Amino acid sequence: MIREVGLIVLIIGLWFGIRWLVRQPRQVQWKWLAGLAVVVLLGLAVTGRLHWIFALVAAVVPFIRRMLGLISYLPMLKGLLHRFRDPPPDFSFNRQSSVETQYLTVEMDPASGQLIGEIKQGLYQGRKLQELSEQELTALLKEYARKDPPSEQLLAAYLERSGHTGWRRHYSQGDTGRRRSKDRVSMSRQEAYAILGLAEDASEDEVIEAHRRLIQKLHPDRGGNDYLSAKINQAKARLLG
Secondary structure (H helix, E strand, O other), rough: HHHHHHHHHHHHHHHHHHHHHHHHHHHHHHHHHHHHHHHHHHHHOOOOOOHHHHHHHHHHHHHHHHHHHOOOOHHHHHHHHHHHHHOOOOOOOOOOEEOOOEEEEEOOOOOOOOOEEEEOOOOOOEEEEHOOOOHHHHHHHHHHHHHOHHHHHHHHHHHHHHHOOHHHHHHOOHHHHHHHHHHHHOOOOOHHHHHHHHHHOOOOOHHHHHHHHHHHHHOOHOOOHHHHHHHHHHHHHHHHH
């Protein structure tokens, strides 16, 4: 009878003790828990029951190892979960957006806005723009200013987007702005699809989404370029009428 009463008192005391501990700051909680752990360990050591702790640890360690092994698969499982929860839209954005002129082909990555280019003909034919030095690109820019203003504007856009700055000291874009009106020629549907990085059977929703993604990266207010943003807007207008 005395044992049962003592057990009831102990349970009631634990209940009020836990309620009190929950209301305390985190630091106080940790101190009391650490003190309780020390008291329990001392009690087990005095009564000769400390081996229970070692047996419990020996049983728990394999379980912890298995859990750690499963944790290593969490990134993969998380990725699969996102695929099932948020399936990718049926948009053909695996293509690179590209702009072509008489002398250049420049591709734009819709995800990063990064530009890469290749010279189709003339000086440095077959070379990649990213392989040329800033002095070589500046010389190329001056040549295009004489021969083909659209190529000049496209190369200037590449230089701006690629972070080059030294070319501005040797080249003035004053004439470029005056030439832009001459580049407002009609755009074919094939060229518009290429600029937006879409297949020629793309839907209206795909056109709108591709335009949105590209303009977010290449708009002048976001570190983009007037020439490229104008091309992107022109492509959307051409395909949507």
